[in-house]
Amino acid sequence: MTHTALARKYRPTAFSDLVAQGHVAAGLAGAVSKGRVAHAYLLTGPRGVGKTSAARILAMALNCEDRESAPGPGEPCGLCDSCTRIWSGVACVDVVEIDAASNRGVDDARELRERAMYAASGPDRYKVYIVDEAHMLTREAWNALLKILEEPPPRVVFVFATTEPQKIAASAAPVMSRVQRFDFRRIGPQSIVERLKWVVEADGIDVESEALQLIAQVADGGMRDGLSLLDQAVAYGEGTITAARVREALGLIDHETYAELLTLVAEKRTADVFPFVARLVEAGADLTEFVHGTGEVFRAVLVKILGGEPEALTDSLRHAVDQNHARYSAGDVLRMLKLLAATEAAIRRSPNARLHVETLLLQWSLLDRTVELSDVLDAVGHSTPNLVLARTATSTPTKPTATAKPSPPDPVAAESPNKGAEDSSTNLAEAWPLVVEAVGGKSRMVREALSHTTPLSAGEGVVELEVTDCEVHLEGLERNRGLIAESIEHITGLKVKSLAYKPQEAGSHRTQSEPPARLDRMADREERLRHYRQVDPGLDALAQTLDLEVLE
Numbered sequence: 001m002t003h004t005a006l007a008r009k010y011r012p013t014a015f016s017d018l019v020a021q022g023h024v025a026a027g028l029a030g031a032v033s034k035g036r037v038a039h040a041y042l043l044t045g046p047r048g049v050g051k052t053s054a055a056r057i058l059a060m061a062l063n064c065e066d067r068e069s070a071p072g073p074g075e076p077c078g079l080c081d082s083c084t085r086i087w088s089g090v091a092c093v094d095v096v097e098i099d100a101a102s103n104r105g106v107d108d109a110r111e112l113r114e115r116a117m118y119a120a121s122g123p124d125r126y127k128v129y130i131v132d133e134a135h136m137l138t139r140e141a142w143n144a145l146l147k148i149l150e151e152p153p154p155r156v157v158f159v160f161a162t163t164e165p166q167k168i169a170a171s172a173a174p175v176m177s178r179v180q181r182f183d184f185r186r187i188g189p190q191s192i193v194e195r196l197k198w199v200v201e202a203d204g205i206d207v208e209s210e211a212l213q214l215i216a217q218v219a220d221g222g223m224r225d226g227l228s229l230l231d232q233a234v235a236y237g238e239g240t241i242t243a244a245r246v247r248e249a250l251g252l253i254d255h256e257t258y259a260e261l262l263t264l265v266a267e268k269r270t271a272d273v274f275p276f277v278a279r280l281v282e283a284g285a286d287l288t289e290f291v292h293g294t295g296e297v298f299r300a301v302l303v304k305i306l307g308g309e310p311e312a313l314t315d316s317l318r319h320a321v322d323q324n325h326a327r328y329s330a331g332d333v334l335r336m337l338k339l340l341a342a343t344e345a346a347i348r349r350s351p352n353a354r355l356h357v358e359t360l361l362l363q364w365s366l367l368d369r370t371v372e373l374s375d376v377l378d379a380v381g382h383s384t385p386n387l388v389l390a391r392t393a394t395s396t397p398t399k400p401t402a403t404a405k406p407s408p409p410d411p412v413a414a415e416s417p418n419k420g421a422e423d424s425s426t427n428l429a430e431a432w433p434l435v436v437e438a439v440g441g442k443s444r445m446v447r448e449a450l451s452h453t454t455p456l457s458a459g460e461g462v463v464e465l466e467v468t469d470c471e472v473h474l475e476g477l478e479r480n481r482g483l484i485a486e487s488i489e490h491i492t493g494l495k496v497k498s499l500a501y502k503p504q505e506a507g508s509h510r511t512q513s514e515p516p517a518r519l520d521r522m523a524d525r526e527e528r529l530r531h532y533r534q535v536d537p538g539l540d541a542l543a544q545t546l547d548l549e550v551l552e
């Protein structure tokens with residue numbers, strides 16, 4: 001049995017087949033049905049979302065010989081001689097496909113220009129040039145094309161497809177004003193699953209729904225990748241395609257492993273870390289991929305803790321996250337993700353990935369040992385309120401050291417009039433990553449903008465944010481003041497009366513002034529800790545005995 005690749009076999013034949021690109025489909029079909037087709041189109045978007053398919057469907061629709069049989073106005077029939085020739089990409093003089101990645105030179109552009117002068121093969125036909133990877137065209141090639149677009153021959157249509165429109169805008173700005181642009185969206189995992197379901201039904205492939213979710217997750221927004229991955233899974237083994245088979249075919253780490261990790265860390269089962277990693281290694285898992293996948297899982301835990309709904313999780317993993325997220329605190333997960341980022345970097349530099357992964361998991365298992373010192377002191381008959389002892393992953397177990405974390409009421413500082421304001425800005429600075437994540441649950445765009453800000457002050461409800469790359473992000477920040485203020489209030493409890501944006505000054509005022517301020521605060525804390533130690537000489541001994549670290 002010969003097997004046609006699914007990605008090819010199920011390539012869309014009508015605008016309405018394009019997954020998740022309704023706005024493009026409506027625009028192009030509308031142009032065809034109303035006879036208002038532009039001379040040049042620019043189709044942009046990530047790879048594998050249907051740009052080239054849309055270009056071919058446009059060529060089919062313009063040249064279709066049996067419009068009556070089409071599935072809708074402006075659509076091609078998909079079955080007539082012209083449609084099938086264009087769709088299969090063979091022997092059709094009126095549709096020219098050019099891969100700019102391999103045809104960059106001005107000679108090609110010149111040839112293109114000469115050829116464009118020839119009319120289509122018949123009086124009611126259109127000549128369609130489809131230029132893929134158009135951002136790869138040279139400036140000279142664009143100049144030649146621009147001359148054509150300035151005086152476009154009748155019934156000639158150019159369709160440029162690109163993943164990087166900004167490169168075209170940079171090298172051929174005048175072209176941008178002569179093309180009609182359509183931006184294709186990344187395809188959501190659910191839409192990919194739906195399309196895959198349709199394909200497996202049409203093709204009589206027996207497949208578990210969890211397997212399709214897994215493929216959609218790996219496809220990461222690309223429909224063509226989704227179909228290719230399905231092809232790989234079909235080719236690997238016999239019978240029903242299970243999630244396990246997909247994992248094996250694609251070399252993925254199974255989700256039970258991540259689910260087990262969620263409980264192992266939550267239950268601080270340090271002794272199980274080495275056997276856990278040993279099993280991973282024996283199963284031939286790629287540890288870099290494991291660390292990356294683990295980051296995704298704990299990111300989902302963080303989103304869940306912050307009240308959002310993590311996307312792109314398979315049912316089994318979503319179940320594990322739902323079951324375990326309450327066992328983690330947002331602050332702990334943030335610290336874990338920081339340690340994970342350091343491990344990812346370390347693995348890239350070092351050949352001993354296994355040791356780094358073991359160390360990371362041990363650090364995580366030891367991390368969550370935060371106890372209220374007041375509880376400990378009460379238990380042993382002391383009473384110093386609001387101090388926190390923590391065993392942190394970064395400390396050497398035998399040497400307790402003081403690190404920063406605000407909270408003990410300081411009788412002297414409390415009288416200073418600026419104290420309140422300083423406290424709220426300190427809290428806001430510490431909570432800022434949480435605020436950014438909370439906003440990210442509502443809008444990725446605003447999250448991106450917000451990640452370029454640093455809170456400067458938050459005295460009396462007046463929040464001031466310093467913005468880097470102002471020209472890029474300020475507009476988005478301005479438009480979303482409400483969402484940002486709401487998230488600050490939600491996370492910190494701080495009542496936001498006004499929100500001000502301050503561009504980061506050239507020469508960076510902040511890097512000069514902030515370290516001393518931070519040092520002051522550190523010195524301040526050291527001083528207060530010394531004070532506590534004097535008041536309660538048992539503190540150090542207690543910390544030593546319990547192998548804990550003294551935090552304020």
Ligand SMILES: [Zn+2]
Nearest residue numbers: 064077080083
């Ligand atoms: Zn047709």
